[in-house]
Amino acid sequence: MTIIAHIDEHACAAHGDCVDIAPTAFALEDTAVVVGGAPYEQLLAAAQACPAVAITLVDDETGEQVFP
Ligand code: SF4
Structure with missing residues (x-):
């Protein structure tokens, strides 16, 4: 993924x-x-920590939004 x-x-x-x-x-x-990649768990932790909910995570293969 x-x-x-x-x-x-x-x-x-x-x-x-x-x-x-x-x-x-x-x-x-x-x-x-965004300057690069990171393991999913780390991206998710960053997205969850964002006080503005400004980070969206998308599965690049399916296009499915996985967070938020
Ligand atoms: S508000 Fe901006 S700088 Fe702060 S965690 Fe969210 S995306 Fe990152």
């Missing part, structure tokens, strides 16, 4: 919680941006 993260830049409050949890996947610019 390949999970792709997307960030809603309009919702992101740029405090960087996702970067702390998954630094290989996210970086902080004006908002958080």
Whole structure:
């Protein structure tokens, strides 16, 4: 299963919680941006920790949204 993260830049409050949890996947610019991948559990932890619910996780093979 390949999970792709997307960030809603309009919702992101740029405090960087996702970067702390998954630094290989996210970086902080004006908002958080996706810079790479990470294990699913780590992406899920970052998405669940986002106070703005700005991170969406999608199964790249099926297109199914797996979070939120
Ligand atoms: S945790 Fe959410 S609100 Fe915070 S920087 Fe990441 S995407 Fe933005």
